[in-house]
Amino acid sequence: MQNDQNIKRRGILKGLVTGAAAVVTAPIIYIAARFLGYVRIGGSGQTSATIAFSELTPESPSKLIQINDEPVIVVREKNNEIRAFTATCTHLGCTVSYKPEQPGFYCKCHQGKYDDNGINIPGTRPKSPLTELTVIDKGTELEIQMTPKAKS
Amino acid sequence: MDWKEYLIDSLHLRHTAEAVAAKTVPHHRSSIWYYFGGLALMFFTIQIVTGVMLLFYYEPTAELAHKSIERIMTQVPFGWLIRSVHSWSANALMAMIFIHMFSAFLMKSYRTPRYVMWLTGIILLLLMMGFGFTGYLLPWDQTAYFATKIGTEVPRALPWVGDLISSLMKGAKDVNGATLTRMFALHVGVLPVISILLVVVHVVLILLLGSGIPPGAKVTGSTKYFPDYLMKETMLWLVGFGLLIAIAVLYPWELGKAYDLANPTEPPAGVHPEWYFMFLFQTLKIIPEWVAIIGFGILLLFWTFVPFLDRKARRGEKSPIFTYIGIAAILYLCVMTTWAYVAVGDERTAASKEQLHQAPQGGQNAK
Numbered sequence: 001m002q003n004d005q006n007i008k009r010r011g012i013l014k015g016l017v018t019g020a021a022a023v024v025t026a027p028i029i030y031i032a033a034r035f036l037g038y039v040r041i042g043g044s045g046q047t048s049a050t051i052a053f054s055e056l057t058p059e060s061p062s063k064l065i066q067i068n069d070e071p072v073i074v075v076r077e078k079n080n081e082i083r084a085f086t087a088t089c090t091h092l093g094c095t096v097s098y099k100p101e102q103p104g105f106y107c108k109c110h111q112g113k114y115d116d117n118g119i120n121i122p123g124t125r126p127k128s129p130l131t132e133l134t135v136i137d138k139g140t141e142l143e144i145q146m147t148p149k150a151k152s
Numbered sequence: 153m154d155w156k157e158y159l160i161d162s163l164h165l166r167h168t169a170e171a172v173a174a175k176t177v178p179h180h181r182s183s184i185w186y187y188f189g190g191l192a193l194m195f196f197t198i199q200i201v202t203g204v205m206l207l208f209y210y211e212p213t214a215e216l217a218h219k220s221i222e223r224i225m226t227q228v229p230f231g232w233l234i235r236s237v238h239s240w241s242a243n244a245l246m247a248m249i250f251i252h253m254f255s256a257f258l259m260k261s262y263r264t265p266r267y268v269m270w271l272t273g274i275i276l277l278l279l280m281m282g283f284g285f286t287g288y289l290l291p292w293d294q295t296a297y298f299a300t301k302i303g304t305e306v307p308r309a310l311p312w313v314g315d316l317i318s319s320l321m322k323g324a325k326d327v328n329g330a331t332l333t334r335m336f337a338l339h340v341g342v343l344p345v346i347s348i349l350l351v352v353v354h355v356v357l358i359l360l361l362g363s364g365i366p367p368g369a370k371v372t373g374s375t376k377y378f379p380d381y382l383m384k385e386t387m388l389w390l391v392g393f394g395l396l397i398a399i400a401v402l403y404p405w406e407l408g409k410a411y412d413l414a415n416p417t418e419p420p421a422g423v424h425p426e427w428y429f430m431f432l433f434q435t436l437k438i439i440p441e442w443v444a445i446i447g448f449g450i451l452l453l454f455w456t457f458v459p460f461l462d463r464k465a466r467r468g469e470k471s472p473i474f475t476y477i478g479i480a481a482i483l484y485l486c487v488m489t490t491w492a493y494v495a496v497g498d499e500r501t502a503a504s505k506e507q508l509h510q511a512p513q514g515g516q517n518a519k
Contacts, residue, residue, distance in 0.1 A: 010380075013383060014379070014383060017383055017386050017387055017390070020387075020390050021386065021390065024390060024393060024394075031230045031233065031234075032205065034229040034230055035205055035208075035228060035229055035230045035231060035234055036205065036208060037229070038209075038227070038228045038229055038231075040227075
């Protein structure tokens with residue numbers, strides 16, 4: 001009789017402890033998931049960057065800069081026109097480089113090619129173009145904005 | 153064959169399962185102290201889990217460390233809670249370890265053949281203090297910076313090897329980014345690997361050697377470890393965990409002002425290490441460093457090898473001298489720690505009074 005009561009009591013106790021442990025575990029899993037699921041978005045919040053015109057020469061006609069944690073390529077074309085493009089390859093995210101002789105942009109990772117307007121060349125891996133950005137000429141300096149260039 | 157038996161056999165855990173099934177915990181007037189080892193294990197586990205979580209966002213450079221902790225506390229969901237739990241749990245762990253160690257000492261649980269457990273326990277204590285010391289610098293705030301400066305300067309008082317030890321700790325001429333990298337590597341790489349291994353050894357030894365019974369204690373019965381005692385331990389762990397969360401939520405761990413290496417500042421008033429280093433901190437204030445280092449070195453050796461020195465206990469007899477030594481050690485720690493905190497309080501009061509006096513001269517409003 002006494003033994004039966006002990007077994008019954010132990011069963012209740014076991015249930016209580018297991019229940020309490022489950023009650024504690026649920027919020028732990030929720031908190032851990034929320035904590036680990038945090039992704040920093042928005043980068044540095046920077047919307048533009050400035051470079052000196054003299055940084056682009058006929059010998060070195062392109063420059064990689066970073067705006068809002070994204071690589072941007074600024075190029076000086078043969079007619080001295082300055083243009084800026086997002087430098088993230090649309091294939092798998094490598095950074096593209098400028099090839100004046102191509103002419104256009106080249107991605108070393110998977111030999112992706114874009115023409116000098118940033119349009120992906122059919123037959124190579126990228127399936128979409130680079131985005132051309134707004135460049136404001138401020139005399140000796142150039143302001144590169146992260147907004148797409150308005151179509152003329 | 154049910155799945156539990158199948159799993160035990162396929163993982164070759166038959167001996168372990170039998171050892172766990174056969175383990176009993178004796179009842180006597182001091183058996184309540186057995187719980188503290190389990191509690192320390194729980195807090196250690198919390199440290200590993202929360203520590204790994206913090207690693208996802210912490211950036212270990214002098215420029216970014218403080219900012220990344222600020223981000224953890226202000227932007228990452230529940231980041232303030234995870235960091236607060238990590239800091240409070242570290243302190244709870246140290247408290248449990250001290251209680252566990254002194255109760256083992258006073259119960260003479262270090263007697264042969266359990267001396268191996270005592271030795272692994274002492275190494276674990278030192279490793280946990282190492283965790284405390286290396287982790288203290290990681291937030292890169294002003295108090296952490298100066299406390300680490302003091303801590304890494306102390307060994308210099310040692311003859312011949314002092315300078316070498318000090319520069320090895322700093323990784324540079326003075327505390328800077330190189331020190332932070334070093335402390336980080338120790339805190340998240342070296343110390344966890346060694347301590348997890350030793351904790352496993354320590355726990356396996358309990359299974360193999362059983363619980364220590366103080367000489368002359370009257371054993372009134374025993375409880376099967378699995379599942380009865382484990383159930384009681386789980387209840388206590390739940391209470392301990394609940395208290396930890398309550399404290400972490402009600403008193404979130406603070407983050408001091410960042411230390412800027414490019415613009416050196418004076419130490420804030422009352423710079424001090426964590427409470428478990430305070431007895432050392434106070435001792436160093438009143439006796440020369442080299443005496444303190446050598447003295448504590450000898451005491452540590454004595455403490456480590458006490459299983460071999462306490463011959464009476466080895467024979468199963470009472471050894472009151474060692475009981476008195478244990479009590480004296482506890483009293484020393486309590487008195488020196490209290491004294492250290494009183495001194496820190498005085499320094500802070502004096503500093504704020506000085507600020508009040510200086511403020512009107514500087515043309516500011518003293519409030």
